[in-house]
Amino acid sequence: MNNLIEVKNLVTEFTSEQYTTRAVNNVSFTLEKGKTLGIVGESGSGKSVTSLSIMRLIQSPPGKITQGEILFHEPDGSVVDLLKLTDAEMRKYRGNKISMIFQEPMTSLNPVFRCGDQIMEAIILHQNVSKAEARAKTLQLLKDVQLPRPESIIDSYPHQLSGGQKQRVMIAMAMSCNPSLLIADEPTTALDVTVQATILELMRELQVKHNMSMMFITHDLGVIAEIADNVAVMYKGNIVEYGTAQQIFENPSHPYTKGLLACRPKLEVKMRVLPTVSDFMEEKEDGSIIEKEQKDIKETIESVTIPISEINARNEQLLAKEPLIKVENLQVHFPIRKGLFSKVQGFVKAVDGISFEVKAGETLGLVGESGCGKTTTGRAILRLVEPTGGEVLYKGTSLVNLPKSDLKSLRKDIQIIFQDPYSSLNPRLSVGSALMEVLKVHNVLTTEQERKEYIHYLLDKVNLLPRHYNNYPHEFSGGQRQRVCIARALALKPKFVICDESVSALDVSVQAQVLNLLVNLREEFDLTYIFISHDLSVVKFISDRIAVMNAGKIVETGYAQEIYEHPQEEYTKRLIDAIPKGIERNRRYQ
Secondary structure, three states, X not given: OOEEEEEEEEEEEEEOOOOEEEEEEEEEEEEEOOXXXXXXXXXXXXXXXXXXXXXXXXXXXXXXXXXXXXXXEOOOOOEEEHHHOXXXXXXXXXXXXXXXXXXXXHHHOOOOOOHHHHHHHHHHHHHOOOHHHHHHHHHHHHHHOOOOOHHHHOOOOHHHOOHHHHHHHHHHHHHOOOXXXXXXXXXXXXXXXXXXXXXXXXXXXXXXXXXXEEEEEEOOHHHHHHHOOEEEEEEOOEEEEEEEHHHHHHOOOOHHHHHHHHOOOOOOOOEOOOOOHHHOXXXXXXXXXXXXXXXXXXXXXXXXXXXXXXXXXXXXHHHOOOEEEEEEEEEEEEEEEEOOOOEEEEEEEEEEEEEEEEEOOOEEEEEOOOOOOHHHHHHHHOOOOOOOEEEEEEOOEEOOOOOHHXXXXXXXXXXXXXXXXXXXXXXXXOHHHHHHHHHHXXXXXXXXXXXXXXXXXXXXXXXXXXXXXXXXXXXXXXHHHHHHHHHHHHOOOOOEEEEEOOOOOOOHHHHHHHHHHHHHHHHHHOOEEEEEEOOHHHHHHHOOEEEEEEOOEEEEEEEHHHHHHOXXXXXXXXXXHHOOOOHHHHHOOO
16 A cells, blocks of 8 residues: 555543543555545534644643544655644645645635735745745645736735635645645535635646645535545544445445435425425434435435425416515625825625515525625615615515515514624523523514523524523524524514525535424425525525525526536536536546
8 A cells, every 4th residue: 555644543622620532543544656545524423633643733732632643654654643743844844745734714814914924934944945035835726726916926915815815815825845645624615616626626637637635624525525535434533424425425324424415405395395404314322323214315315305296387387476675776886095195996786686586485596706796785675884875675665665663573574594603692691691692682472481481482483492592502403503593583573684604604404404494494494595505505405495696696597407417607506516526427537
């Protein structure tokens, strides 16, 4: 075997005053030279801690590697146990022979230093070259990662770049010393599908060019299928399944793997609900896993697929209804101010004259890349951003010209679920207090006891427990916090809800649960949605119709299935093509 790194019986623990948690529990795997190992699992599965353990970046306290070996095979045939190296010796490997792309580029890049200087620092430290030589190599790296205007970006600060550009800078930094091993920790999670596809293609090319080994960590099996040779599936600190990409995707054996594969929305069919991990397995109190009696993934999906006749019947039913929301020639222009007196030099046309309508009970999907104007559209409808021009009608009433005093009472009917649940919840308020505040502001119910009972009812509707009433936002997982935001949006019994990227940051299994919840609530409370996302597969699952946005304009609209099967615009075709296609696309690169 031509191994580069071997991990044997690795144990990493985190200790608090109350208890000790094994984040990585007796994990073993090997990675060959020039190959890619995909490590997949939900948040908390231990995949990122495994990578940080290899890099020796576990902070002590509270973390500590308590057992195991991490064997690195040198080109001369010698083998080094990274866990036995001193800190000074490890620094010669870290960033030089082993590099890492961290999950969030904005927090990984120092905001007070120029991007080029941060890359040059690693080159000068490890390669003993002059500053001029380091700058020349940095410029070439920025060209290699296909950044536009590298001569400008080398002197730019992180805040001046987009998310995709910052991620490319991180890749350039990781590649600066031609590492033998590149660890990529969720490098595409927060990116648009088109940017994600470009980053994956770029990493493949760099791997082939430098004969580099790669560990690719993600919660999305669709992404792993496209890039990995071998796959390790992690669950609660353990590797529960290990094999080639083809074995894992065509013949999974562990129920957890089956659940992860099934819960991703399928583009080929329209599904009533998304399967979840809990449909395939049940965990007992002692931690043991019981596989539920279950058909295979294909039959499970077929059992919840909606027939075309039913889809057509619903479309005809919605077509006969009156529009609940009507948007006419909506414009939102932001002024560009420059100079000493902040004179207006021009305008950014974030939303540039769009028109559409949403029927009562319908879900309209608004899809497009970051910066296309979809979030600004949602906020302008609610007057969270003031429109520059155009009209928004709710049940025939103009929202644009409505006085703010009247708008407050109308907000009971129109709600929004924000993209980031953590930043949209007050960290100082418990869940019960946050929901109670909404009810008091709008004079819903009369007594404290009635309101508390109603909040317990709302928590139950979003699959949370009564005890969560007294919990604070930091005590919840990402999926649970999003459920709290959904409960808050439902508290006033709205008719119309805007979901702004409300599942984009969630694990695919949690995403499936939240999407199922939104569908169930739509049916139960006769809700109307605008569902905003950059992920066309998610939008297609939940939407009746889809509007595709690009550069502030709607470039294509149509029924969800028609948009996917017969896209008219090149931009829409590019969005569809960028969606991870799984093992079939992987084979093209082998």
